[in-house]
Amino acid sequence: MSTVGYINVSLEIWGAILSFVFITSLYMGGDVKNRTDKVFFLILLCNSLLLISDAAAWLFKGHATAVSYWGVHIANFLVYVLGYLLMALFTEYLVGYLSIRIKISRRAAGFVWGLCAVGVILTIISQWNHMYYDFAENNIYRxxxxxxxxxxxxxxxxxxxxxxxxxxxRELKKKELWVFLSYIFLPMLAMTVQMFIYGIAWLYLATTISIIFVYVSLQANQAQKQKLREMELEISKSAIMLSQVQPHFLYNTLLGIKQLCDSNPQKASEALEHFAYYLRGNLDTIAQKKMIPFEMEMSHVKDYLYLEKMRFDQKLTIVMELEYTDFILPAMTVQPIAENAVRWGIIKKKGGGTLTIKSEMAEENVIISVIDDGVGFDPLESKNDGKTHIGIENVRQRLMFQCNGTMEIESKKGCGTTVKIILPRKGMTNEYYCSR
Structure with a gap:
């Protein structure tokens, strides 16, 4: 092997080792959580395999053995395929990174994935017509x-x-913009040089340096932001728990139980038990680090609704249509919505109304619907009424962050409100909860 070959192999092996170090760091640090993190993880993995493949191609070339023949053919094939894959993964990462800041179409990523597919197909065809490359005697790449x-x-x-x-x-800070541009232009410069000067694998080395630069400058920072976000969610869970235990609710519930002690001691005992479970459910939410089974969430909801039914009696009708229950969700998801429906929808309506909670499976999603036929509201006016709506927004954020779920709200004055919680079914079963 030539001096250039030794230089290439040495640099590429060190580059692969460095990439594997970052892969291990990401995995062991628990920083591979959202889609963007996973894509960057794949970028590092793909780059490591590409460097190893190119190093293998240099090691096998120049030898006439059967092992060298297959080794150099497979290694060069992987170099081309992994190169295209790396190109598509970076665009995927860029789109994902931008999506955190602004809603962006995935067409660009789809187009580059299409280019990747074309490149891979042409590489396969090249094994027969040698349009990209072929091999001279002793398995020398040409x-x-x-x-x-x-x-x-x-x-x-x-x-x-x-x-x-x-x-x-405009959606990126100057530092972020320069980091991404360096990833693009450094390999582009190397690619241009490599088209005219064959020798050292400038492109792969430039790509490795750029990926490391992205990791140090952006991805590590993103991981830190992720941890801060988790801390904010923990604080927000405490806030929603406190918002649920309103002084007037405590007072009215305890007063209702006191009255039952005189008229119906047995029912008072049942009410006190539900009240205790309700308070315990709120406190458990603070300590809850992972998602919980739907049945556990509904147990908390039922405790709350029992107490409200005790207070409002005929003004509140409760209907449960739980067709599908084998899934998990963030704690304190349904209860705040049910409370909103009772407090601001049904009780405000003369004569009261009905609260219906449904759960069903639709294709790849689980849908939970909380429906009331109360006074309803105008969603546009609600956004500008000066109220914080902490509970609902808290639920929306936790759904998005913890399980990529969404929430839809439909309401009309005088007709009631429907809140739909949409959860991706994949990985959301009770078996997943038990195995964590």
Whole structure:
């Protein structure tokens, strides 16, 4: 093997080792949680495999053995395929990173994935027509007549990335913008040099340096923000728990139990038991670090509704239509919505009304519906009425952060309100909860 070969192999092995160190750091640190983190994890893994494959290609070339023949063919094939995959993963990462700041279409990522597929197909075809490369005697790699096309596809993908950065540059800080641009232009410069000067694998080395730069400058910072976000959620859970235990609710409940002690001691005992369970459920929410089974959440909801039914009697009718219950969700999800429906919908209506809670499975999602036929409201007016709506917004944020769930609210004055909680079914079963 030539001196250039030894240099390439040494640099690429060290680059692969460094990438694996970052992979281990991300995994052991628990920083691979959301989609963007997972994509960056795959970028590091893909880059490591690419460097190892290219190093193997250098090691196998120049030998006439059967092992070298297959080794150099497989290694070079993987270099091309992993290169295209790395291109698509970076665009996916960029789109995901921008999506945290602003709603953005995935068309750009889809287009680059299409380029990746075209590149892989052409690489497969090249094994027969040698359009990208072929091998001379002793398994020596040679560029084919259409080698430039393999690089041109990469330049198109890079152009897409540059376009995204130009369009959404205002959504990024200067540091973030320069980091992404360095990832793009450093490999682009190396790619341009490599098209005319064959020797050291400048492109892969430049890509490795750029990925490390992204990790140090952005991804590590994102992980820190993620941890801060988790701390904020813990604080918000305490806030929602405190907001649920309103002084007037405590007073009215205890007063109702006191009155029952004289008229119906047995029912008073039942009410006191539900009240104790309700308070315990609120306190348990603070300590809860993971999602809970739906049945556990509904047990808390039923304790709350029992107490409200005790107070309002005929003014409150409760209907449960729980068709699907084998799933988990963030603690304190349904209860705040049910309380809102009772306090601001049904009780405000003359003569009261009905609260209906449904759970069902629809394709790949679980849908929980909390429906009341109370006074309703105008959603547009509600956003500008000066109220904080802490409980509902807290639920919405925790759904999005903890399980990628969403919440939809439909309401009309005089007709009532429907709140739908939509949870992705994948990974949300009780078996998943028990195994954690």
């Amino acid at each position: 560029r084919g007549e259409w080698f430039w096309l393999s690089q041109f596809l990469g330049l198109i993908g890079t152009g897409v990335d540059i376009s995204l950065l130009l369009i959404y540059s």
